[in-house]
Amino acid sequence: MESIKVRPAKTKDIGTIADLCGPLIQSRVLLGKERVELYESVQEFLVAEDASGKVIGCGALHVMWEDLGEVRTLAIAEAHQGKGIGKMILESLLERAKAIGLKRIFCLTFEVEFFAKLGFQPISETPVEPEVYAELVRSHDEGIAEFLDLARVKQNTLGNTRMLKQL
DSSP: OOOOEEEEOOGGGHHHHHHHHHHHHHTTSSOOOOHHHHHHTGGGEEEEEOTTSOEEEEEEEEEEETTEEEEEEEEEOGGGTTSSHHHHHHHHHHHHHHHTTOOEEEEEESOHHHHHHTTOEEOSSOOSOHHHHHHHTTOOOHHHHHHHTOGGGHHHHTTOEEEEEEO
């Protein structure tokens, strides 16, 4: 495999991240984000670049609560899919999660087999205490609404599987 490097995203990468996500948003695999949201969350992103420095994949880690985070916006350029790049990004995101003290990672995905190979398990319940649920439900973040399985996001998440990994 060619030399792939995973690194923190920079603001100059946001245009490429948006381009990587575009086809997945159009096919409803990823939820769309405004470019301003991508800039606001640049520090959550890691990117994979090839030997020439071209960004060919991305993924983000969003902190939801003291011990809980979400893997978001995992996307690989079509020409580079199936080469282990998504796994490299996800493993780097999981290492980042451990480093900041997270114990559980959530994802909402159509790619159940991919995430299951890396230890994620499908969930049907919302695995937080009632007090934490009451705090989380106040968030305006769509990802947290997905985690809580709130009715207002169901039309956007049909067919997705909610999954959780213990770190």
